[in-house]
Amino acid sequence: KQEVTQIPAALSVPEGENLVLNCSFTDSAIYNLQWFRQDPGKGLTSLLLIQSSQREQTSGRLNASLDKSSGRSTLYIAASQPGDSATYLCAVRPGFGNEKLTFGTGTRLTIIP
């Protein structure tokens, strides 16, 4: 059974700093991995999706990397802003034709102005 872990559960950093969020998964046979953001009381918003054949994806100040063989992904946020404060979740999809995502427990990020 796939297990997805995100450590730390919470992180606080001063505004302007670069930061890295971690995601690890136990079964490397994945189809893709997604990073989501969840604001309090809201649904999830997809940030980046990395296919299993890709090493990284970038969107603005966000960069997600994937090392499938080691079961790890990172989300790099450059020049953090207070608006980046949210909970960040990663989710893995097991295979083509299987849409069942397994989510990590999330990292609650607070950017201190």
Next chain:
Amino acid sequence: DAGVIQSPRHEVTEMGQEVTLRCKPISGHDYLFWYRQTMMRGLELLIYFNNNVPIDDSGMPEDRFSAKMPNASFSTLKIQPSEPRDSAVYFCASSFSFGVGPETQYFGPGTRLLVL
């Protein structure tokens, strides 16, 4: 597009009552997902549909839960009878699958359910 629409946004009910949650996916999407989120268990997939057909309901906790998708633009998740341990936020999400290409799930705002 207005995104995934869920109703109601909040629901408070008493134990034993029937609860119906509703979802309208994004037009043109062929997959629909129901999730439950709690502090203890995180985000769990309950069931998902493809072209209105249930594909995997292995996450449905027990027979008290049922889900339907009568057409491409509407789905319901029903709990009958409800219990306090069903209190959670229920999310609906939809996605469009175009062959081997990438697809992203779009989430609704959720229904916050409290069973007293």
